[in-house]
Amino acid sequence: xxxxxxxxxxxxxxxxxxxxxxxxxxxxxxxxxxxxxxxxxxxxxxxxxxxxxxxxxxxxxxxxxxxxxxxxxxxxxxxxxxxxxxxxxxxxxxxxxxxxxxxxxxxxxxxxxxxxxxxxxxxxxxxxxxxxxxxxxxxxxxxxxxxxxxxxxxxxxxxxx
Amino acid sequence: xxxxxxxxxxxxxxxxxxxxxxxxxxxxxxxxxxxxxxxxxxxxxxxxxxxxxxxxxxxxxxxxxxxxxxxxxxxxxxxxxxxxxxxxxxxxxxxxxxxxxxxxxxxxxxxxxxxxxxxxxxxxxxxxxxxxxxxxxxxxxxxxxxxxxxxxxxxxxxxxxxxxxxxxxxxxxxxxxxxxxxxxxxxxxxxxxxxxxxxxxxxxxxxxxxxxxxxxxxxxxxxxxxxxxxxxxxxxxxxxxxxxxxxxxxxxxxxxxxxxxxxxxxxxxxxxxxxxxxxxxxxxxxxxxxxxxxxxxxxxxxxxxxxxxxxxxxxxxxxxxxxxxxxxxxxxxxxxxxxxxxxxxxxxxxxxxxxxxxxxxxxxxxxxxxxxxxxxxxxxxxxxxxxxxxxxxxxxxxxxxxxxxxxxxxxxxxxxxxxxxxxxxxxxxxxxxxxxxxxxxxxxxxxxxxxxxxxxxxxxxxxxxxxxxxxxxxxxxxxxxxxxxxxxxxxxxxxxxxxxxxxxxxxxxxxxxxxxxxxxxxxxxxxxxxxxxxxxxxxxxxxxxxxxxxxxxxxxxxxxxxxxxxxxxxxxxxxxxxxxxxxxxxxxxxxxxxxxxxxxxxxxxxxxxxxxxxxxxxxxxxxxxxxxxxxxxxxxxxxxxxxxxxxxxxxxxxxxxxxxxxxxxxxxxxxxxxxxxxxxxxxxxxxxxxxxxxxxxxxxxxxxxxxxxxxxxxxxxxxxxxxxx
Numbered sequence: 001x002x003x004x005x006x007x008x009x010x011x012x013x014x015x016x017x018x019x020x021x022x023x024x025x026x027x028x029x030x031x032x033x034x035x036x037x038x039x040x041x042x043x044x045x046x047x048x049x050x051x052x053x054x055x056x057x058x059x060x061x062x063x064x065x066x067x068x069x070x071x072x073x074x075x076x077x078x079x080x081x082x083x084x085x086x087x088x089x090x091x092x093x094x095x096x097x098x099x100x101x102x103x104x105x106x107x108x109x110x111x112x113x114x115x116x117x118x119x120x121x122x123x124x125x126x127x128x129x130x131x132x133x134x135x136x137x138x139x140x141x142x143x144x145x146x147x148x149x150x151x152x153x154x155x156x157x158x159x160x161x
Numbered sequence: 162x163x164x165x166x167x168x169x170x171x172x173x174x175x176x177x178x179x180x181x182x183x184x185x186x187x188x189x190x191x192x193x194x195x196x197x198x199x200x201x202x203x204x205x206x207x208x209x210x211x212x213x214x215x216x217x218x219x220x221x222x223x224x225x226x227x228x229x230x231x232x233x234x235x236x237x238x239x240x241x242x243x244x245x246x247x248x249x250x251x252x253x254x255x256x257x258x259x260x261x262x263x264x265x266x267x268x269x270x271x272x273x274x275x276x277x278x279x280x281x282x283x284x285x286x287x288x289x290x291x292x293x294x295x296x297x298x299x300x301x302x303x304x305x306x307x308x309x310x311x312x313x314x315x316x317x318x319x320x321x322x323x324x325x326x327x328x329x330x331x332x333x334x335x336x337x338x339x340x341x342x343x344x345x346x347x348x349x350x351x352x353x354x355x356x357x358x359x360x361x362x363x364x365x366x367x368x369x370x371x372x373x374x375x376x377x378x379x380x381x382x383x384x385x386x387x388x389x390x391x392x393x394x395x396x397x398x399x400x401x402x403x404x405x406x407x408x409x410x411x412x413x414x415x416x417x418x419x420x421x422x423x424x425x426x427x428x429x430x431x432x433x434x435x436x437x438x439x440x441x442x443x444x445x446x447x448x449x450x451x452x453x454x455x456x457x458x459x460x461x462x463x464x465x466x467x468x469x470x471x472x473x474x475x476x477x478x479x480x481x482x483x484x485x486x487x488x489x490x491x492x493x494x495x496x497x498x499x500x501x502x503x504x505x506x507x508x509x510x511x512x513x514x515x516x517x518x519x520x521x522x523x524x525x526x527x528x529x530x531x532x533x534x535x536x537x538x539x540x541x542x543x544x545x546x547x548x549x550x551x552x553x554x555x556x557x558x559x560x561x562x563x564x565x566x567x568x569x570x571x572x573x574x575x576x577x578x579x580x581x582x583x584x585x586x587x588x589x590x591x592x593x594x595x596x597x598x599x600x601x602x603x604x605x606x607x608x609x610x611x612x613x614x615x616x617x618x619x620x621x622x623x624x625x626x627x628x629x630x631x632x633x634x635x636x637x638x639x640x641x642x643x644x645x646x647x648x649x650x651x652x653x654x655x656x657x658x659x660x661x662x663x664x665x666x667x668x669x670x671x672x673x674x675x676x677x678x679x680x681x682x683x684x685x686x687x688x689x690x691x692x693x694x695x696x697x698x699x700x701x702x703x704x705x706x707x708x709x710x711x712x713x714x715x716x717x718x719x720x721x722x723x724x725x726x727x728x729x730x731x732x733x734x735x736x737x738x739x740x741x742x743x744x745x746x747x748x749x750x751x752x753x754x755x756x757x758x759x760x761x762x763x764x765x766x767x768x769x770x771x772x773x774x775x776x777x778x779x780x781x782x783x784x785x786x787x788x789x790x791x792x793x794x795x796x797x798x799x800x801x802x803x804x805x806x807x808x809x810x811x812x813x814x815x816x817x818x819x820x821x822x823x824x825x826x827x828x829x830x831x832x833x834x835x836x837x838x839x840x841x842x843x844x845x846x847x848x849x850x851x852x853x854x855x856x857x858x859x860x861x862x863x864x865x866x867x868x869x870x871x872x873x874x875x876x877x878x879x880x881x882x883x884x885x886x
Contacts, residue, residue: 006219025263032262041186042179044384046335047418051815054335082179095177099169102783106615107176108335108384114177137822140815142335142385143615144787146826 012075015040016084024071031055031066034081042082042111046140053139056112056119057081063119082111085118094118097152105143113139117153126157167779168634171620172382172613181382185339185415187352192341193222195404195414196265198255198272199423200247203489203808204281204458207245207254207274215257215271220264223408224272226255230403233368239460239492240368241400247276248459249490250809251423253400258408262415281489283808285430285455292453292484299465299500300589305537308478310438313447317438320447321514325435325507326874327857328800329455330428331421331818332496334614336384338394338425339415340401350377353398356386357651358610362644364395365402373644380642383652386614387791391653393426393494422813426494427801429454429464433507438478443519443526445476450507456485457492464493465500469508469854471537472741473585474530479537489808495654497791498853501586506795506875509582509858514871520565523862524555527583535741543738543840546771547583547745553832554581554769558749567869575753577764578867582855584746584770588846590659590734594647597626597668598727599676603701603715605630605637609661611649612642615787616849617780618657622665624776629669630676631698632714647729655744655847658776660734662843667730673698675726680712683721688712732842742838744772744846748789750859751827754867759883761797761864763827766856771834773846778833781848785831788852793821796857797876 008023013030015038024033031048034040034057046054048067055066058080085092094114097103104110116139126132132153141149154160175181200207212224230242241253255272259265282288294303314320340353349371355361358378366373383390401414416424431454438447450470456462467481496502512530516523531548534541555561563579564570570577595609607626613619623637640646650660677696680688680703687710688696688703695706704711718725751765766789775781798819802811812818838844857875864882865871872881 025261028263035186036262039188040179041182044183044335045185045337045415047815049418049814049816051418052335082177086178091174091177098177099173102169102173102779104170104173104176104615105617105783105787106335106383106385107172107181108183110176111179133823133826137824140335140820140822142333142387142820143783144790144821145783146790146821146823147786147829148783150823150826 011072013071013079015079016081026072028071029067030069030071030074033071034066040081040083044108044111053116054109054112056116056139058115058119061122063116082115093156097155101148101152103145103148103152105145109139109141113149121157126159129154129159164778166777168620168624168777170617171623171639183336183382183384184341184352184354184380185413187341189341189343189411191410193258193260193408193410193412194262194265195256195258195401195412196269197253197420198269198274200250200252200254200276202247202276202278203250203283205247205276205278207247208277209275210255211273214273215268218268218271220260221268222258222260224255224257225404225407234370239396241396249457250807251491256400256404258404258412281808282487283489283803284805285486285488288486288488289453292486295461295463295483295485298463298483301465301468303483305471305479305481307536310447310449310478310480313478314436314438314449317446318441319518320438321436321511323435323511323514324873325433325510327431327503327506328875329430330496330795330799331801332387332389333421333820334385334387334389337416337418337421338390338397339413340398341411341413342402342405343411344405348375348377351402352379354383354390355380355394356390356612356614356653358612358642358644359648360651361398365399368399378644380612383612383614386653388494388496388499388653389425397424418815419813422801422810423491427491428496429493431466431503433466435507435511437511437515439515443515443521443529445474445530447478448476450481453484453486455488455490458487458489460492461485462493464503466504468501469505469585472532472535473508473583475532490803498850501854502795505582505855506857506861509855510861510873513580513862513865523581524551524560538741540741543740543742544836544838545745546834546836549834550745550747550769550771553834554747554749554767557830557832558767560749567866572753575755576867578752578754578863578865580859580862580866581747581749582858582862584748584851584855585743586655586850586854588659588742588744588841589654589656591650591656592733593650593660593664594731595649595661595664595668596647596727596729597665597672598725599672599714599718599722600725601718601723603713603718605632606640607637607665608640608646609649609665610644610646611657611661612652614652616784617777618652620780621658621776625662625665626669629666630673632701636701655849659845659847662845663732664730666843667732668728671730672728675728676703679721680717685720686712738840740840742841744770744848744851746770746851748855748859750863752860752863752867754864754882759879761877761882763793763860765828767830769832769834770851771836772848772851773836773838773841774844775833781833782831784848785852786829788849789829789856790821791853792856795875796860800876
């Protein structure tokens, strides 16, 4: 019962500035390929159906849910995961702000929150705190770090609480 | 936060860079993957399982069902696949093992199962008449009685007879439960999401008939838990371990979000019948609380819903009962602020109703009923800062300006409401061990087999040792989450910090003594011969108080203890503590309600807590805010809904199960009252639950104050708040 649509195919993904060639089923999500194929487990699986935001990554500077896209659809694009956000040992300002504001507890939603925040700023949508709160509402947090997350983003975005 | 104790999380950098590894991310060569086949019926039996279609799919390795699963010891845990019976919708009936997660899921979908369904008890309301008394309610007796509440109710100047309901909730930590089992020749290693590596090790050893030393449980980072990664995870975890033995290879079982609605516990829904009697001044003369909740057909659990009614307020006549109804439904278990969460909603709402009845300020009513001692336990309080919490919280909130009448405050077209509630949670602790070691390079390492659910355990373990040894926190490394470490406590019920603090402090003090001894006896030490009382630890050195001499810990270790120096301590709580210990607090809420749309917006939450010694104010505040947000969820969002006919969960995903999100957040104002409690080891009370207790009551009371509509059912939704013109 072989089905060609399920046969692994060669694929090249550019992740954090590095090309990775691998074989993946055409139906494999970007999330599963990142985590299980490339060992980039900083991208988290929270719901696997686009409802929690834990798997948020940047693709060509836009934030997407890695569980809602197929890996095969992201060939030729620049994918940035949490592992690629810092500049060597120098953390991205958003990462630094998350530490300083204690904007994380268990840490499982954190990579998605940070990438979502970085994407939000890049998209020019962080005009005021209410907008940021609205735009960050697709990234669920269960520990309740929300006000600290908002404070961290506000600091980086230069918004006042 | 300028407090020097407010250190950022030690592991924060690993978490913001994606380097912190969670259980499912453990890399093991040859790892296979599992997917569950779950029952669509709520009661019945499996009569046939046909895996022939699944077996032909690529990547298929094996299937385990009740027909080929090895029997396990039926020790403490409820187990899956031990027979053909189905006890609730969503129960696993088979597991497929395959070479990839996709292959496993695809094959699981191709397993054909035939069921013989039987009539199931799935509608709580239909079975209320079959309620029975469980053995215990949480850790407390099922029933309580002091005085004669029926007589007092009959004679009361004012009496209220009220019925409250709270919904079932699911914990939903962001990290799904997972287990990877690796059966080595001499050691079973289990990487799993657990709130208690040692308790889980014991459960595994019991189920598989192994010595505990033959089992190692590892949980380095834990993506939340809130109760769902305690005993509720035993059945799934044990199933995953059994799979690995079944196929003779390491296997990963990771729950889907949908399975987290049925397989890892839930907060019980409650029906609470609460009667209050009071004199004309509002002093309580009687409290009678009868609460009913569902449990499963195969296990028993009752939240201690009546705790707060028994002790929160001074009252001579109190009776409480807990009853359970058996349903073909997933087994409930503790969830953040178990019992006190739903129980305080009813009690604090009722106090608000009494205040309204008497035209008294709700805070004044509570002050009149302050309990100077624990009348339920008949003990003095170890400490009780409740009145300071009332005062500090009320002042910060501006409560004094609150009009008595509902609907008097407006913000444009919205009406505003202010409500408040009292808060308490018992102090629990358990035995704990820990070690503190000096390494050969002068660094300090703290070892404790507990977990960090996101609470800050790693950081405060380091801080406790750093403070006693007077070394910079940057020189301290903390190891947790492994049963190879000294046995540490469960993370949950606000237990962990109260338990490990005395152990870590004792070990650190012992190490300090041994370092001073070493410095004064090592022949090459510049402190040789110094009197030990004259030596202190200071900034990474042993220093003499009498002269200007010191030895760095690094030099001392390198010379006199090249293998390092480790101190170990084990502490056990006093079972006969002659006082009653609770953390207390007060929470104040402001809501804005749209009178036409019924939309409730929570604008402000102000809370004050007196909960003993605070180790790290920055992380403590985060814990309190997290707890408050859990309370917001209970109040306005969360409801796990079972279909009354089929018993299946409706909307078993995070789009339909609403939890508070960033746009729902109010402004938070949290105050921590300084409190020294000489009766408690280390002065620790635990804080993780307090934020969630009382919050739903305060919000419901604020909704009443805004609308004049009393809502006695959680969660409060738009349709409850549409005020008739």
